[in-house]
Amino acid sequence: MSEELFAANMALFERRFPAIATRVAGLGPLLSRIVWDGEQAVDIDLGKGRLYGAAAPDLARRQLDAYRASARRILLARVYGASMQSQVGMRMFSFMRARSTATFGRLEQHPNARVSFLVVFGLGLGLHLPDLAREFDVQAVVIVEPFAEFIRHSMQVLDWTALMEACAERKQDVYLINDGDIDRIAGRLDALFLDRRYQTIDGSYVFQHYPAWVFQEVDKRLGELARQHAIARGYVEDEVKMIRNAAANLSRANFHLLVPGRVRPLAPPAFVVGSGPSIDRSIDVVKKWREHAVVFSCGTALQVLLSHGITPDYHCELENGEQVVRVLEHVRARHSFEGIRLIASTTVDPRVADLFDQVIFFLRDAVSPTPVLGNGHKNLQGIAPTVSNTAAASALFMGFRQVYLFGVDCGSRRAEVDHSANAPYSTMETLKARSFGMSIPGNFGGTVRTHWVFDMARHMLEVLQRSFRVRLYNCSDGALIKGALPKVPQAVRLAGEPVDREAIKGSLDEMMPYFDAPGAFYADADLDALIAACDAVEAGVREMIAAMRAEDRDLPDVIARVVATVTAMDREYKVARVFGSSAINLPKIASYFILRAPGPEAREALFRDFLEEYARLLEELVATTRESVTGAVSIIREASRARS
Numbered sequence: 001m002s003e004e005l006f007a008a009n010m011a012l013f014e015r016r017f018p019a020i021a022t023r024v025a026g027l028g029p030l031l032s033r034i035v036w037d038g039e040q041a042v043d044i045d046l047g048k049g050r051l052y053g054a055a056a057p058d059l060a061r062r063q064l065d066a067y068r069a070s071a072r073r074i075l076l077a078r079v080y081g082a083s084m085q086s087q088v089g090m091r092m093f094s095f096m097r098a099r100s101t102a103t104f105g106r107l108e109q110h111p112n113a114r115v116s117f118l119v120v121f122g123l124g125l126g127l128h129l130p131d132l133a134r135e136f137d138v139q140a141v142v143i144v145e146p147f148a149e150f151i152r153h154s155m156q157v158l159d160w161t162a163l164m165e166a167c168a169e170r171k172q173d174v175y176l177i178n179d180g181d182i183d184r185i186a187g188r189l190d191a192l193f194l195d196r197r198y199q200t201i202d203g204s205y206v207f208q209h210y211p212a213w214v215f216q217e218v219d220k221r222l223g224e225l226a227r228q229h230a231i232a233r234g235y236v237e238d239e240v241k242m243i244r245n246a247a248a249n250l251s252r253a254n255f256h257l258l259v260p261g262r263v264r265p266l267a268p269p270a271f272v273v274g275s276g277p278s279i280d281r282s283i284d285v286v287k288k289w290r291e292h293a294v295v296f297s298c299g300t301a302l303q304v305l306l307s308h309g310i311t312p313d314y315h316c317e318l319e320n321g322e323q324v325v326r327v328l329e330h331v332r333a334r335h336s337f338e339g340i341r342l343i344a345s346t347t348v349d350p351r352v353a354d355l356f357d358q359v360i361f362f363l364r365d366a367v368s369p370t371p372v373l374g375n376g377h378k379n380l381q382g383i384a385p386t387v388s389n390t391a392a393a394s395a396l397f398m399g400f401r402q403v404y405l406f407g408v409d410c411g412s413r414r415a416e417v418d419h420s421a422n423a424p425y426s427t428m429e430t431l432k433a434r435s436f437g438m439s440i441p442g443n444f445g446g447t448v449r450t451h452w453v454f455d456m457a458r459h460m461l462e463v464l465q466r467s468f469r470v471r472l473y474n475c476s477d478g479a480l481i482k483g484a485l486p487k488v489p490q491a492v493r494l495a496g497e498p499v500d501r502e503a504i505k506g507s508l509d510e511m512m513p514y515f516d517a518p519g520a521f522y523a524d525a526d527l528d529a530l531i532a533a534c535d536a537v538e539a540g541v542r543e544m545i546a547a548m549r550a551e552d553r554d555l556p557d558v559i560a561r562v563v564a565t566v567t568a569m570d571r572e573y574k575v576a577r578v579f580g581s582s583a584i585n586l587p588k589i590a591s592y593f594i595l596r597a598p599g600p601e602a603r604e605a606l607f608r609d610f611l612e613e614y615a616r617l618l619e620e621l622v623a624t625t626r627e628s629v630t631g632a633v634s635i636i637r638e639a640s641r642a643r644s
Contacts, residue, residue: 001158009155012164020178024152027413034125034153041157043127044150049126060128064135067207071132071136074117074222075110076202078593084237088617092586096593099609104602111203116554117142121219122209123283124178126154133167134175136205139556140173140188140199146214147179182217183364183482189218195526196563196584199555201593221438234581236621239368240628242347243578246369247632249346249353250521251359254510256520258343259378263399263511268499269293270400272408273312274388275301275423279407282489283422284473288408291498293404293503296395297340300327300388300423301407306335306603307422313501316343316391317352318384319363325351327424341505343394345383346373360512362394369576373632375525377513379634382464383526387455389464396468398508403470406489409478410458411450412438441480444488448479449589455479461565519640527633533573534626540569541622545615554607555594558614559587575629579621586614 013021021046035043035050044051061366097256100107118138119128123145132140145151152158167174177188193201206222208215249255271286271293273279274446279286279301286295287310297305297312315337317324332355342356345364351361363370363379372380383393388408395403415436424566436449440458450458458479463484465472474484515521544565552558562583569576590610597603 005159006156009158009160010081012160014153016174017176020148020176021149023148023178026151027148030149030152032147032153034156041127041153044124044153048440055126056127060131062133063128063207063209067132067449068135070210072206073110074087074201074204074206076200082306086237086582086585087619088236088582089585089589092589092613092617094609095613096370096590096606100593100597103605103609103615104598107596108599109595109596112599113137113595113597114139114577115203115205115595116140116198116200117192117204118189119204119206120144121155121207121215122210122212123150124209124339125150126158126160128207128209129158130163131208133163133170133172136536137170138172138205140175140192141167142175142177142192144177144185144189144218146178146212148178151176151178166621167634180214182214182221183459184216186221188328189222197560200588200595202592203595210232214341230285234367236275236582236624238320239578239581241623241627242367242369243591243632244635245320245349246346246373247635248350249348250373250375251519251522252350252353253518255305255353255361256509256514256602257377258380258397258512259641260397262379263397263508265401266399266401266501266504267402268504269402269404270395271295271404271406272298272304272388272391272395273301274391274405274407274409274476275304275420275425276407276478277411277412277417277420278409278474279304279420280422281477282406282429282475283310285309285489285492289492289494291501292494293499294395295399296343297326298352298390298391298408300419300425302328302340303331303427304332304407304420304422305336305425311336311339312493313341313505314343314360314391314394315340315356316387317342317348318343318387318390320347320349322349324354325349327428328352328355330428331426332566343390346370362397368457368574368577371436371570371577372530372629373636375522376460382460382467385453385460389457389460391473392461393464393580396464396470401468401470402473402494404473405461405481405484406622407477408461408474408476409477410454410461410476410481411438411447411448412439413442413477414444415449435502443474443476443478443480445484445566450479508595509540513631518642522636523639524634527636530575530629530633533575534622535630536606537569537573538622538626540565540573541618545618548611552611555587555591558611559584562587575625578625578628582621586617590614601610 034041035045035046042055080336114137116139118136118141120143123143147392164174177185179185216313283333287308290310292569295312296317302315337356341358343360346361347364347369363374365379365381380393380397383390436451438450438455439447440450458481462482472484474481475487475489548558566576566580566583594606596601597606
């Protein structure tokens, strides 16, 4: 062992991976040791066997030879929702398909240019890393190693400084994930795949250095993550709709605003009721204890509750589409909404609020109306991606510290049964459920079939529980939610007398800001500043387009520039959020075609065609943003005139 090498590596880790350096330095007696052959490290002795069972340098070479011949890659069979949900995205997709056909005819089967990621499952001694990173042209090398001891061993064998410098020369980022928890590893990979600096997950490489159960389980999720990250998260048409909805909703009279940090803890429990299949087996329990809890209804669960004679105290809605209105009108034609308070995102269709006598809005995180039209008010975190998240988060932000989940299945025990038999999915022909393509652990054992959106919902419920440190009881026969206590519904027992729900709701009303007149929410707003921001953004985008044409040579250059520009604009001019996601997603749509062009010349020609079409679409996106913002300002000013 070279003491100098270990010391140099530790100094590097303290700078680049400080948390891991602390973990390695704090290791007690080791359970494994390096096997040396003279000065050469050849294996790791695990106590009851060896990691490699062969000389590590030879094994690394054989692995690379085999991988070179048949590399495991994450490949997209097609361009997913990024192009299909957005008209602008579809235009880019159609343009790239037409230009690639006209330029060279047939796409290559696999990407043959620089891709985003090389995911390496297993560090061991690390002797495979230098050649892997050099051989495969990627933007980022991501190393996953569950065992801190192995990282320590690698620091005695591998010159990490030389590796990092070589990667830096090739403009490769290096990430090291030291964790043995499948969900946390998947979460870290998820965050990297979401990082806007990287062009696409398509074509990325996956290399496994040694066998381990945790690698197999994470690897199973990569396919679903690939499809998930091929789908655009946020696009201009959706942002424009939400801007219009938020302007109308926040300009109306008589609504409360639910904001974080304005309530005190509440002792009574809250029931959060979803429309997952298991609610049909637990609805009697909800009805039995209804007078001892405050009930929150989640989206389509409203019909389930009302059809069993249970009127919820609060009904929650999240999505901005017309379908929400149609479902609520469908339910209201059969049941009364009297006494139900609506809790909804400011981005819902304004007709939703018209269906309820009392309305509570909240500002949703990660959407453009919040910074653009929120007038400085704080948003709620953790309220997406599903309305069950909205209801759970609302209960927690209101101060409830005992929350029971019923019918919040985040999937289904049986793939063919996706919702309650009493939900509108059974009574409306136009309402379609999701298909399930994933398996995850069940709340009461076994496995549950799910979809990536529901799996993300499960994850966000775990985040909420950790953030609020509350007693969260999972009474749903669906997905396991870590941190929530599994509880068979029939075991629910609530002591004491029925709670005074009206008094609780009244006290909560008093703690929330109330806006009683049209336009009152914007009484002190500087609306002229929004128009001025559109001017500044328009000028900035023109400068960005000129720089792209003059300086950028490939997609990673374009994406890096656009991400930096949009991020800077977003900090100073919030209106950039309206078009920012589309601006970043369009090159990712184009990447499917450019990465598969047959050779450098064809790739260069297609890239130049893309650049000109992209410039045209960027100008349209900025014009659309201006039109959207000025339209919102007009709505607000009209409401303010009505107030005066």
